[in-house]
Amino acid sequence: MKKALVAVDGSEYSKYAVEYTSDLLDKEKWEVIVLHVIPSLEEISIESVAPPSLVEALFNELRENAKRIVGDAANVFKEKGFKVSTLIKEGHVGKTIVETAKELDVDLVAMGTRGMSGIKALILGSVARYVANHAHCPVLVVRKKERVKR
Ligand SMILES: Nc1ncnc2c1ncn2[C@@H]1O[C@H](COP(=O)(O)OP(=O)(O)OP(=O)(O)O)[C@@H](O)[C@H]1O
Numbered sequence: 001m002k003k004a005l006v007a008v009d010g011s012e013y014s015k016y017a018v019e020y021t022s023d024l025l026d027k028e029k030w031e032v033i034v035l036h037v038i039p040s041l042e043e044i045s046i047e048s049v050a051p052p053s054l055v056e057a058l059f060n061e062l063r064e065n066a067k068r069i070v071g072d073a074a075n076v077f078k079e080k081g082f083k084v085s086t087l088i089k090e091g092h093v094g095k096t097i098v099e100t101a102k103e104l105d106v107d108l109v110a111m112g113t114r115g116m117s118g119i120k121a122l123i124l125g126s127v128a129r130y131v132a133n134h135a136h137c138p139v140l141v142v143r144k145k146e147r148v149k150r
């Protein structure tokens with residue numbers, strides 16, 4: 001079986017990536033790993049200004065969110081009959097996606113062009129750009145609600 005790593009952040013763009021990838025890939029040939037990365041403290045950069053209790057509350061919420069985000073994406077693949085697993089990691093988002101792709105020796109990474117920030121002026125969000133530039137394998141970047149032509 002080949003492996004596809006699908007990186008999700010819960011945004012509409014990452015949902016498009018999930019929809020498209022689950023239509024494109026052959027479930028007999030591909031297994032799917034859904035990954036969400038919780039950004040590290042340094043990335044959110046609130047460490048120095050917020051009280052520890054607030055930081056802890058925020059992280060608990062991010063962890064709960066993460067479960068929902070990977071669960072929802074995994075369900076789309078499950079419903080289409082794919083073998084699917086989920087992963088939640090913490091760290092630098094782009095680096096963690098690239099490292100996980102390498103560690104699991106995946107054959108494809110799939111993601112959206114943009115994510116939660118979704119600034120329309122940007123062609124590619126920073127995570128999409130980082131992964132497209134650094135992944136060891138091909139990266140499928142889904143721009144919008146696109147359908148696989150049959
Ligand atoms: N924390 C994350 N974990 C897993 N995948 C992610 C994460 N953040 C983004 N992605 C993936 O990367 C795609 C592009 O999102 P990206 O974060 O690059 O854009 P953005 O949020 O619009 O811009 P930026 O984060 O640079 O402000 C998303 O559609 C999703 O597939």
Ligand SMILES: [Mg+2]
Nearest residue numbers: 115116117125
């Ligand atoms: Mg983002």
